Amino acid sequence: MNGRRIMIVEDEALVAMMVEDLLTDLGCEVSGSFGAVGEALAYLDDDKPSLDGAVLDINIGGEMVFPVAEALRAKGVPFVFATGYGALPRKGFEDVTVLAKPINFGHLRDAVHGFGHAA
Template identity: 45%
Template sequence: MVDSVAGLDGLRVLVVEDEMLVSMLVEDMLTEFGCAIVGPAPDLDQALALANDAELDAAILDVNVGGRQIFPVADLLKARGIPYAFASGYGEAGLIEAHRGAPVLQKPFRQGDLERVLKELAAKRG
């Protein structure tokens, strides 16, 4: 049985992650929160297409996707006014200057960490 989390139910979240097991884990967590998953996008090209065209409320972005940095996707989301968070094993140290200050989920992260960041993103949308 899925118990949605207040404030997250129906939130459309773009997931960009190239590691299939990590992606599946994040999808499971989002489903438990009641979120609608967009993607997941396993590569930069697919992520760019979804970031440009999909109806989104928020995004969780792996910083390094298939050896390419995710920042063009973050730039597009920022231009559209869609809040995003990065998922990275390097923490904020893995971010470029233009995206410092964005929420960062330090990999590996727990379900409670993802919930906290998503609530922060949900509060920013609009």
């Protein structure tokens, strides 16, 4: 898992910082951490070195994260959702893993493991 580059989209500062710590503990590199859908999309638009995966909060300050999910899917980058909502409709993304909040470290680790296989 070393050096795997992961992007985070999460609007709550405290939660974002914790996910960054957890990913760093797993030996990953946090390539970007964004609190707004627009910022994340702008990042993906630029031709950056390849991403290995992403952790996406679903509700980003009132905006749904699905445009970012679409962009990642188009680039072939695997991702998981993290959410405090129980059962949020996510048309087109029903097969994507959803991590419940508060985040379970083991589940996050399994998810990141899963990113490796996709590449």
